[in-house]
Amino acid sequence: MKLRFPASNGMLAIAMLASTQLSTLFADSPWPQFRGVSGNGIVSDQSIPLQFGETDNVAWKTELPGKAWSSPVIADGVIWVTTAIENMPNEQERIELLKQKAIEAKKFKQVAIAKSISLKLLAVDLDTGKQLHTIELAEINAPDPIHTLNSYASPTPVIDGDHIYCHFGTFGTFCVNRTNRQIIWNRTLPLEHGVGPGSSPFVYRDRLVLIQDGMDRQYVTALDKTSGETVWETDRPELEAPSGEMKKSYCTPIAVTDKQGREQLICMGSQWIVAYAPSDGSEIWKAYHGKGFSVVPRPVYGDGVVYFCTGFGKPMLFAVNVEGSGDVTDTHVLWQVKKGIPAKPSPVLHDGLVYVIDDNGVASCFDAKNGDEVWKQRIGGKYSASPVLVGGHLLIGSHEGKVTLIQPGREGKIVAENEVDGQIMASPAIVNNALILRTDKALYRIEG
Template identity: 60%
Template sequence: MIRVSRPAGLSRPSKSFLCYLMTAIVATAIPTFGLAESWPQFRGPRGDGIVTEGNPPVQFGEDKNLTWKTDLEGKAWSSPVIADGTIWLTSAVEIIPTEDERVELLRKTENEERQFKQLAIAKAIELKVFAVDLETGKLKQTIELTTVEQPDAIHSLNSYASPTPVIDGNRLLCHFGTFGTFCIDRTNGKLIWERTLPLKHAVGPGSSPIIHDGKVILIQDGMERQYVIALNAETGSTEWETDRPPMDAPTGDQKKAYCTPIVITDSNGREQLLCMGSQWMVSYDAKTGEEFWRLYHGKGFS
């Protein structure tokens, strides 16, 4: 996680430091994983958030168990991923509007004025990737991905870079929801491919990608459409695409969701792709996108 505190009067965010969550990871990652180990995706190697080895500190802060701290630009709620002694982080540098400009930008969206207080919007965002040395905290590389002019509004508690990237061999897959999906070569920092999958998130992106059997799997549960898609990890082309079950909801706001999928192997040896969403938990065949079963869990949302 990267967090920015922006001094009043600045038109764009100042550089931020890796906050306490990142500090904790840095302070514990070396003894827990070793420089040759990896934390390649959201919730770790198995997607369950469990670390089985190591002895992380239970207290940490500016003056306790701090290994290093590094200034980085932008704002992002995405988690760091680690491989080969390098930490990879995504970020969005926002071009901040004045309050009058913010209101005018929001009026151009489909949001009602009563929602404006809980929304944030930027004049533009610069999407970036940072490579940081795990042992020293030195910023090794900054990769400029793209600039998005007049991006959609997000919730004021969200960021434009909330989905966590995923490492797949020499590739780094970075997903920013409707703002773009990018595949980068970790060895040279060059862009391999990119895709744009437009979606109305309502309050910004949140679902992180996973890699399975050479496919980048994304849950795309927006307001106007809900579906799951698998992209070829090498080329970015679509392998399969499956619509979600029908939603019993009066508005698109109650159909959106932001979950990250997982793959399990059942007692029959069959791999199931489990995708939680609004109203439904659904199991799909990760190879084809065919639906195995669905479970209705009520009229919840998000």
């Protein structure tokens, strides 16, 4: 662990607010971060239409510039999304750029690269779909390559009070005032992502928490959200891997308070899941999950147990009790499932059941107590976006633009299948009984 400067004020604030529920941190926003207020994709008090499409139950559709897989976040009647405007090379230029970046020829088809990118924050009116503002954040020349399935703007921003925090991995982190649209501060934390950025930022108390798991270095850091200064940074556990390729990861933190009253930042990574103290970044507990790497799914939590997927390699689903200390691999791992688990979409935990959609279109449901399979069925397509549970239905969007709604429970009945134009890579948002859906081409408001 590496402490950069004293965090006494932050520690005092955390102690005073220890009993506050996480959802109150985002009381001013109906959808402030990746996967909603609680970060788990569950909306209990709203509903959306079962049937919709390009001409059915679409209140408005707004085309968006650039390419980005970041999800929309919403506050005060405004939808905020990040994007990257790419200046793309021709084929000859592309090959030369990849050579300059020391990319192996056998990987040329797997990666994309731009000559330059323009990173932007867009504001869209929630009621009308009118684009209100474009905030220029940064111009990046000769950016690192990314995977062809990724974008230069994949991390989802987070809203906290008057500010919105936009993170683009190694390309920059920005605090923007939502009212006057001015950049308050920005930081550049260089990292070799390997296939581009993916981890979304997370606000906890007075901290902006970033998981920085690159090929070159793996660590978690907390920045002072008002100044952008580093409060603490903690190196990840030692990893056993032949190369940085199997050390990188792209997960987003969650926060829990255990039965002992300990506040935990749970940060999933390659090979290990680790819980850190928000005050100083000290390690509370860790569990080894195997050789999984490039982890994308965000963990979910309930009743003292964290459920998480282990990423690429051989994706598995784990359940770990959070009450331990130190290395809890042999003592607090409750169960694991080795088949039908996603490498990219996050799980949903609801009423004692864990739901997943794997990358190749197989939906599954498991008993949260023991990991037993409840049901499994193929719905087809390719998947990266994380499901949401809204209005008593599990909503799942595919690369092909197909949106499937499944009745949760022990039967797993498909109740509707819908389709929109474009590719769904971003996880959706729900507000005012409306589905805010982002494709690679446009932003939709869908409501009955």
